[in-house]
Amino acid sequence: xxxxxxxxxEITSMDEDFAKxxxxxxxxxxxxxxxxxxxxxxxxxxxxxIWENIVHILDSMFKETGHENxxxxxxIPESLLNKEKDHVEGFAPEVAWVTHxxxxxxxxxxxxxxxxxxxxxxxYANIVHSYRDLPKLYNQWVSVVRWEKTTRPFLRSxxxxxxxxxxxxxxxxxxxxxxxxxxxVYADFCEKYLAMPVVKGxxxxxxxxAGAEDTYTIEALMHDGKALQSGTSHYFGDGFAKAFDIxxxxxxxxxxHPFQTSWGCTTRLIGAIIMTHGDDNGLVLPxxxxxxxxVIIPVASHKPGVLDKANELKDRLSKLARVxxxxxxxxxxxxxxxxxxxxxxxxxxxxxxxxxxxQCVIVRRDNGEKLxxxxxxxxxxxxxxxxxxxxxxxxxxxxxxxxMTFTAKDFAELKDIADNKPxxxxxxWCGDQACEDKLKEEAGVTSRCIxxxxxxxxxxxxxxxxxxxxxxxxxxxY
Amino acid sequence: xxxxxxxxxEITSMDEDFAKxxxxxxxxxxxxxxxxxxxxxxxxxxxxxIWENIVHILDSMFKETGHENxxxxxxIPESLLNKEKDHVEGFAPEVAWVTHxxxxxxxxxxxxxxxxxxxxxxxYANIVHSYRDLPKLYNQWVSVVRWEKTTRPFLRSxxxxxxxxxxxxxxxxxxxxxxxxxxxVYADFCEKYLAMPVVKGxxxxxxxxAGAEDTYTIEALMHDGKALQSGTSHYFGDGFAKAFDIxxxxxxxxxxHPFQTSWGCTTRLIGAIIMTHGDDNGLVLPxxxxxxxxVIIPVASHKPGVLDKANELKDRLSKLARVxxxxxxxxxxxxxxxxxxxxxxxxxxxxxxxxxxxQCVIVRRDNGEKLxxxxxxxxxxxxxxxxxxxxxxxxxxxxxxxxMTFTAKDFAELKDIADNKPxxxxxxWCGDQACEDKLKEEAGVTSRCIxxxxxxxxxxxxxxxxxxxxxxxxxxxY
Numbered sequence: 024x025x026x027x028x029x030x031x032x033e034i035t036s037m038d039e040d041f042a043k044x045x046x047x048x049x050x051x052x053x054x055x056x057x058x059x060x061x062x063x064x065x066x067x068x069x070x071x072x073i074w075e076n077i078v079h080i081l082d083s084m085f086k087e088t089g090h091e092n093x094x095x096x097x098x099i100p101e102s103l104l105n106k107e108k109d110h111v112e113g114f115a116p117e118v119a120w121v122t123h124x125x126x127x128x129x130x131x132x133x134x135x136x137x138x139x140x141x142x143x144x145x146x147y148a149n150i151v152h153s154y155r156d157l158p159k160l161y162n163q164w165v166s167v168v169r170w171e172k173t174t175r176p177f178l179r180s181x182x183x184x185x186x187x188x189x190x191x192x193x194x195x196x197x198x199x200x201x202x203x204x205x206x207x208v209y210a211d212f213c214e215k216y217l218a219m220p221v222v223k224g225x226x227x228x229x230x231x232x233a234g235a236e237d238t239y240t241i242e243a244l245m246h247d248g249k250a251l252q253s254g255t256s257h258y259f260g261d262g263f264a265k266a267f268d269i270x271x272x273x274x275x276x277x278x279x280h281p282f283q284t285s286w287g288c289t290t291r292l293i294g295a296i297i298m299t300h301g302d303d304n305g306l307v308l309p310x311x312x313x314x315x316x317x318v319i320i321p322v323a324s325h326k327p328g329v330l331d332k333a334n335e336l337k338d339r340l341s342k343l344a345r346v347x348x349x350x351x352x353x354x355x356x357x358x359x360x361x362x363x364x365x366x367x368x369x370x371x372x373x374x375x376x377x378x379x380x381x382q383c384v385i386v387r388r389d390n391g392e393k394l395x396x397x398x399x400x401x402x403x404x405x406x407x408x409x410x411x412x413x414x415x416x417x418x419x420x421x422x423x424x425x426x427m428t429f430t431a432k433d434f435a436e437l438k439d440i441a442d443n444k445p446x447x448x449x450x451x452w453c454g455d456q457a458c459e460d461k462l463k464e465e466a467g468v469t470s471r472c473i474x475x476x477x478x479x480x481x482x483x484x485x486x487x488x489x490x491x492x493x494x495x496x497x498x499x500x501y
Numbered sequence: 502x503x504x505x506x507x508x509x510x511e512i513t514s515m516d517e518d519f520a521k522x523x524x525x526x527x528x529x530x531x532x533x534x535x536x537x538x539x540x541x542x543x544x545x546x547x548x549x550x551i552w553e554n555i556v557h558i559l560d561s562m563f564k565e566t567g568h569e570n571x572x573x574x575x576x577i578p579e580s581l582l583n584k585e586k587d588h589v590e591g592f593a594p595e596v597a598w599v600t601h602x603x604x605x606x607x608x609x610x611x612x613x614x615x616x617x618x619x620x621x622x623x624x625y626a627n628i629v630h631s632y633r634d635l636p637k638l639y640n641q642w643v644s645v646v647r648w649e650k651t652t653r654p655f656l657r658s659x660x661x662x663x664x665x666x667x668x669x670x671x672x673x674x675x676x677x678x679x680x681x682x683x684x685x686v687y688a689d690f691c692e693k694y695l696a697m698p699v700v701k702g703x704x705x706x707x708x709x710x711a712g713a714e715d716t717y718t719i720e721a722l723m724h725d726g727k728a729l730q731s732g733t734s735h736y737f738g739d740g741f742a743k744a745f746d747i748x749x750x751x752x753x754x755x756x757x758h759p760f761q762t763s764w765g766c767t768t769r770l771i772g773a774i775i776m777t778h779g780d781d782n783g784l785v786l787p788x789x790x791x792x793x794x795x796v797i798i799p800v801a802s803h804k805p806g807v808l809d810k811a812n813e814l815k816d817r818l819s820k821l822a823r824v825x826x827x828x829x830x831x832x833x834x835x836x837x838x839x840x841x842x843x844x845x846x847x848x849x850x851x852x853x854x855x856x857x858x859x860q861c862v863i864v865r866r867d868n869g870e871k872l873x874x875x876x877x878x879x880x881x882x883x884x885x886x887x888x889x890x891x892x893x894x895x896x897x898x899x900x901x902x903x904x905m906t907f908t909a910k911d912f913a914e915l916k917d918i919a920d921n922k923p924x925x926x927x928x929x930w931c932g933d934q935a936c937e938d939k940l941k942e943e944a945g946v947t948s949r950c951i952x953x954x955x956x957x958x959x960x961x962x963x964x965x966x967x968x969x970x971x972x973x974x975x976x977x978x979y
Contacts, residue, residue, distance in 0.1 A: 058573075058574055058620065058623060058624070059581060059623060064574070065571060065574070065624050066572040068569035068570065071569075071572055074572075091549075091550075092546065093543060093546055093549050094543070094552075094644075094662065096536055097541075097613075097660055100537055103537060117602075117603050118603065119602050120599060122600045123598040124648035125596065125648045135599065142536065145537060146534060146536070165644075168575070170602035182574055184572065
C-alpha cells in the first residue's frame with residue numbers, strides 16, 4: 024500500500040489548489056503532454072481515446088439528423104477572411120499567419136483557420152444555385168488555431184480539435200430550427216453520454232459569435248463553481264450570404280439569399296468531464312466515453328487458477344463492455360490507485376477465495392461502493408452497474424449545481440454572492456449592455472446565457488433597477 | 502435518354518486525354534471542389550465518405566496490430582525541424598511558415614507540419630526512459646502541408662489528409678519487423694479492400710525518405726501506365742534517437758538509443774482508386790469503400806406499388822449493404838448515368854413488370870452485366886455480387902498490370918519501351934546511382950522499387966552493363 028499512497032499523494036487536492044489539481048490530473052492520468060510550442064499539446068493515447076469515443080457518438084448523432092461530413096482547407100486567404108466585417112474583427116487579432124511557402128514570400132498571406140465560415144461561404148457560392156441545391160447540412164472534424172495569450176490544456180489551447188457544423192437553408196425558419204436542433208443534440212449528448220447537466224439558453228448580444236444574429240449555448244457548472252461553455256450554435260440570418268454573394272433561384276424563379284448556421288464543440292469537453300466528475304483520487308470518467316469501462320485486477324495472481332480465471336472473465340466480459348485485464352507484476356494496491364487515477368468506472372477484483380466462492384468484488388469509481396457479485400450474474404450486473412455509475416455521476420453533478428446556484432435581487436446581493444459563493448447566479452437584466460459591463464467590472468461576473476427555462480426572480484434589473492423581464496445566468500467562467 | 506447521353510458526353514474519354522478525364526471525374530462525381538487557395542481543395546461529402554471508409558478499415562487494422570492513436574500539434578518550431586540534418590534538408594524547401602500570431606511577430610517561426618517525425622521524437626524524449634516504456638506504437642490521422650509547385654486533386658496537393666504511424670522500439674530487429682509488418686498491412690488493405698494489386702519492395706537509397714535508413718513502398722500501376730506510390734514504411738535505425746537524445750535504461754541497466762519507424766498513406770489512395778478502376782462512364786468504386794454499395798432505382802415509379810416495393814427493398818437490403826434509394830423525379834435514364842458516374846457497384850431496377858414476376862434487375866458497374874434476380878434470393882445474391890464486383894475489379898487490374906509490365910535487357914530496349922509502351926519496366930541494376938540518374942535523364946523513368954519478389958532478367962546492369970544482381974521496377978510515376 025506504500026506505492027498506492029505515494030501515487031495518490033502526488034495529486035494536489037481540489038480544495039488546496041483547484042488549478043493545480045486539474046493540471047496534475049491531465050498529466051498523471053496521461054491525457055496530455057506539453058510540447059515546445061506554447062499552448063499546443065500532445066494528446067496522448069488515453070486522452071485521444073476519450074476524444075475518439077466523443078467523436079464516434081456525436082458523429083452518429085449528426086448523421087442521424089441528416090448531416091454529411093466534408094473537409095475544407097486549413098488556410099484562409101486574408102482577403103477571404105476580410106469579407107464579413109464583424110467576423111474578421113472578431114478573429115483577426117488571434118490568428119496565426121502563414122507568410123512564406125518554402126523559400127518564397129506569399130503574394131497574399133494566409134491565416135490558419137480559427138473557424139471556417141468564410142471557407143464554407145466561398146464553397147456555397149460555387150455549389151448553391153437553385154432551391155434544389157438546398158439545404159446543405161455539412162460538418163467537419165478538424166483542428167483550428169487561435170493565438171491565445173493564456174493557455175491551459177483542453178480549456179484554452181492555441182490549437183484544438185473540434186467539429187464545426189455549417190448549414191445553409193432556403194428559409195430563415197428552417198435555419199433557425201436547425202440552430203435549435205443542434206443545441207439540443209449537444210445538450211442531449213452532454214446529459215446522456217457525459218453525465219453532465221447543462222443550462223440551455225441564448226447569449227446576450229455582447230457575447231455573440233462574431234457575425235452571428237443569435238448565439239445559443241449550453242453552460243455547465245464545474246466543481247469549483249466556474250461555468251464552462253460546452254457547445255454553441257449560431258444563427259447567421261443572411262448576413263454571410265450577402266457578404267459572400269451566395270444566391271439561389273427559388274421556386275418563384277427569383278434570386279434569394281439563403282440563411283446559414285454554424286455550431287461547434289471541442290476537446291474542451293474533456294476538460295468539462297475532468298472538472299465535473301473528477302475527485303482527489305483523479306479522473307472519474309462517464310462510462311459512455313471511458314476508453315476502459317471495466318478493469319480486471321487479479322489478486323494473489325501467483326496462486327493457481329487466478330490468472331486463468333481473470334483471462335476467462337476478460338474474454339466473457341469483452342462482449343459487454345470495454346474491458347482491460349492488468350496482469351502486470353505491479354501490486355494490486357498500486358493498480359487500484361492507478362485505475363482510480365485514470366477514472367475507470369468499474370474495477371473487478373478476483374482472487375483465490377473469490378474463485379472458491381464463485382464470486383468477485385466490483386468497486387464503483389463514482390462512489391467507492393464495493394459489491395460481491397456472483398460470477399454467474401455478471402452479464403446482468405455489469406450493464407446495470409455501468410448505468411448506475413452514469414446515473415450516480417449525473418445526479419451528483421445535478422445536486423452540486425443546485426447547491427451552487429443562487430439568486431440575487433439587487434447589486435449588493437449579487438456582489439456578495441460573487442465574492443463569497445462560487446457558482447451560478449440567477450438575476451434579472453434590463454437588456455442594457457451598460458449593466459452587463461458594470462457587473463463584469465464591479466462584480467467580476469459575465470452573462471452566461473438567457474436560459475430557455477425562465478423564472479422571474481423580481482421585475483427589476485439586478486444592476487440598474489429598471490424594469491426587466493429577462494432572467495439571466497451570471498457567473499465566472501473558463 | 503437524351504439526358505443520359507448528355508451527362509456521359511461531359512466526361513472526356515480516357516484515350517483522348519487521360520489527365521482531363523481524371524479531372525472531369527473528380528469534379529463531376531462530386532469528390533472535390535477547388536478553392537481560392539491554390540493546391541488546397543474542398544473534399545466534398547461523396548469524396549469524404551470514401552475517405553471515412555478507408556480510415557475506418559485501416560484504423561481497425563492498425564488497432565489489431567497493437568497501435569494507439571495520438572494527436573501531435575500541427576506546428577514545428579524551426580529549431581526542432583533542424584535537429585536531424587537529412588530530414589530538414591528534405592523538407593525545409595517545401596514547408597509553409599507561420600511568422601505571426603495575431604499582430605505580433607513570433608520570436609521563432611513555426612512550420613506547418615509536412616510530417617511529424619520531429620514532434621514524435623521530442624515527445625519520446627519526454628516519455629521514454631526505461632525498457633518498460635517500450636515499444637510505443639503510435640499513429641495519428643491528421644492533415645499535413647507541403648508547398649508543392651504543381652498540384653492535382655488527391656495526387657499532389659499542398660494540404661492532404663493522411664495517417665502517420667510512428668513507433669519506437671528497444672531493438673533494431675523489432676523496429677525492422679514493424680516496418681515490414683506495416684508495409685504488409687498496406688498491401689493487404691489495397692488488395693483486399695481497394696481491389697488494387699501492388700508491388701512490394703524497397704526504395705533505392707536515392708529515393709529514400711529524408712532521414713530513413715530504408716524506405717519500403719507499395720507501387721500500383723494506373724490505367725495510363727504510370728506508377729503510383731501508394732504507401733511507404735520507413736526504418737530509421739537509431740539516427741533520430743541520437744539527433745533528439747532519446748535514451749532508455751535497458752534490462753542491463755545501461756543507457757541505449759532506441760530504434761524507430763514511421764509509415765504513412767494518404768488521400769492519394771482515392772486518386773489511385775479513380776485511376777485503377779475508373780472508365781469512360783466515370784468512377785468505379787470497390788465495394789468495401791463505396792459510400793453507396795447498391796442504388797435502388799424505381800422504374801415507372803408513378804405506377805401503383807412501385808415506390809412502396811422500392812422502399813420495402815431499401816429497408817430489407819440496408820441490413821446487408823450501404824443502400825440508397827433514389828426516388829427523385831429525375832428519369833431512370835438520368836439516374837443510371839448519374840450512379841454510373843459515381844461508381845456505385847450495384848444498381849437495382851424495380852418496375853411494375855418486375856414486381857409481377859417477383860424479380861428485379863441488377864446491373865454490375867464493373868462489367869455492365871445485367872441479371873434478373875428473384876426477390877426471394879436477394880439476401881443471398883447481394884453479398885455474392887458485391888464480392889464478384891470486387892474480384893472482377895481486382896482481376897481486371899491484375900491482368901492490365903501483367904499486359905503493361907515489360908522487361909528490358911539493355912539500355913536501347915529500355916529506352917524503346919519507355920518511349921512507346923506505358924507501364925512498368927523490369928530491368929537489372931548494378932546499384933550505382935549514376936545509372937539511376939542516367940535512366941531518369943535519358944529515358945525519363947525513375948526506379949520504383951527493388952521488389953521483394955525478384956526474378957533475374959540478365960546478370961548485367963541495364964544501363965552500364967556491369968554485373969548486377971538486383972532486379973528493379975522502373976517507370977514514369979505520379
